[in-house]
Amino acid sequence: MSKRLEKLGAKVARVQDETLADGTRRAAARRRLLSGESRSAPPRSSRWGPALAWAGAMAAVVLAVVVLWPSVAEPIAYRVEGEAESRLLNREIAAPTDGARSIAFTDGSAVRLSPSAQARVRQLRIEGATLVLDRGEATVSVRHRDSTKWSVEAGPFLVRVTGTRFRVGWQPEAESFELEVFEGEVRVRGPRLPERTVRRGEEVRQISAATVEPKPEPPQVEEPIQERTALPEPHPRKPRKQTGTVTPAGAPSYEPPAAPTPSEAEGPESTRPEEDPEASAEPSSAEPPLWKTLLDRRDYSALLTELGPEQLEQAIWQADAARLLDLGAAARELGDARAGSIYRVARSRFAGTDAAADAAFLLGRMQFHSGAYRSSATWFETYLRERPDGRLAREAAGRLIEAYHHAGDTDRAHEAAEQYLLRYPNGPHAGLARSVLQ
Numbered sequence: 239m240s241k242r243l244e245k246l247g248a249k250v251a252r253v254q255d256e257t258l259a260d261g262t263r264r265a266a267a268r269r270r271l272l273s274g275e276s277r278s279a280p281p282r283s284s285r286w287g288p289a290l291a292w293a294g295a296m297a298a299v300v301l302a303v304v305v306l307w308p309s310v311a312e313p314i315a316y317r318v319e320g321e322a323e324s325r326l327l328n329r330e331i332a333a334p335t336d337g338a339r340s341i342a343f344t345d346g347s348a349v350r351l352s353p354s355a356q357a358r359v360r361q362l363r364i365e366g367a368t369l370v371l372d373r374g375e376a377t378v379s380v381r382h383r384d385s386t387k388w389s390v391e392a393g394p395f396l397v398r399v400t401g402t403r404f405r406v407g408w409q410p411e412a413e414s415f416e417l418e419v420f421e422g423e424v425r426v427r428g429p430r431l432p433e434r435t436v437r438r439g440e441e442v443r444q445i446s447a448a449t450v451e452p453k454p455e456p457p458q459v460e461e462p463i464q465e466r467t468a469l470p471e472p473h474p475r476k477p478r479k480q481t482g483t484v485t486p487a488g489a490p491s492y493e494p495p496a497a498p499t500p501s502e503a504e505g506p507e508s509t510r511p512e513e514d515p516e517a518s519a520e521p522s523s524a525e526p527p528l529w530k531t532l533l534d535r536r537d538y539s540a541l542l543t544e545l546g547p548e549q550l551e552q553a554i555w556q557a558d559a560a561r562l563l564d565l566g567a568a569a570r571e572l573g574d575a576r577a578g579s580i581y582r583v584a585r586s587r588f589a590g591t592d593a594a595a596d597a598a599f600l601l602g603r604m605q606f607h608s609g610a611y612r613s614s615a616t617w618f619e620t621y622l623r624e625r626p627d628g629r630l631a632r633e634a635a636g637r638l639i640e641a642y643h644h645a646g647d648t649d650r651a652h653e654a655a656e657q658y659l660l661r662y663p664n665g666p667h668a669g670l671a672r673s674v675l676q
Contacts (some may be wrong), residue, residue: 254634308496313362314345325362332356333374341441343367346381347388352573353608363387364400375407375416375607377571382422395428395444404436405571412640417442420571443633443666503509529553532560538568542576554583559593567601578604599634606641615650636667643674 258392294548318331318342319321333339333351341349341357344364351357355374357511366388369378380388382401390397392408395415402422408415417426425434431444525531529549532541533556541553542565557565562584581597581604588594602617618638621633635658642651655671662668 275442311364314343316343317343328358348379350377371408373410377405379403415444480652538565559588595621599630611641611645632662632665639671
């Protein structure tokens, strides 16, 4: 913008100089005429020359301003779900307790607030924005550009973004910060956290050692059962036809057979009754169901948003353990309330496996963020009982302290803190454990 103004100023100065020079030349000619040096008649419009030149210069200035003015870019704007476009700063944007809320920005970026989350847009720039997450979780997707300047403030933590997709959480009561990167990378810094790069698949969690006042426990929606043989399904199921033999719930893995494909039907070991050749003239042209195609492609977002209840149910009950947990993670990222049901199905179908234990941990984390602290503690205890030395054992033990502490159960919080310090004296929750014991 400054270069354009400099060019405009130079052009005006040049016109002025030319105008002054023209006026000087005309004055000299007039003197020669009066002194008899020239017999030619002066032009009738000579006295209007300087005025016309000045008018031309001003017209050039006005034209340049008109041309340049629209090119001044405005800061990006945002639109909260169900509202008009806005550039209002520092207004509270809150998600309802029973659903998520989306914020779309005109640069193509998007923010999805999880239930009960609160945020504010603190700054809008041409190249991006600054979002303040006051509490809760948000999933942020920022489009990458060469000049992108996006950032998210969560309490005293700052996340700098150039182009990525990630989840960030901030619980002010516990001064608990979480960051999980799904795509790309970000830079993060905060108290006791020197600035570092966090890449796809990595997580950061920081907890203050300060004591947190217990909060009243909200009504419990559902309490997990310690020993369960069948868990709730994503929605009330209609009677469905069995397409194969189901492995018992106690089996280490589950491979329910899908409807036989044409190639299987024609194989040498097929046990299907003979059919009229004309009735099955084109078996190879049959396409797999949409749910299977999306599942094979790992397009979990489409599975959750585009399929009807029956097709989604087929996917949930026939996906392998890894894909089922990924589907639950996608539901959690989208703010889909079916995430918990998906994890419970994983525990039912793959009981006794690492996947089932991981599902218990994830359920504990979901319950904690929804404020159901006792239910959260039960799930973390479930994980520790099933995988005492598992890859998430240290995290589950630390979160168990938090859950009981928030629930106001001092005795169990002390017990969990003592157990944690015995096993992980220098772990990330050690400071919180010591403060609970004081």
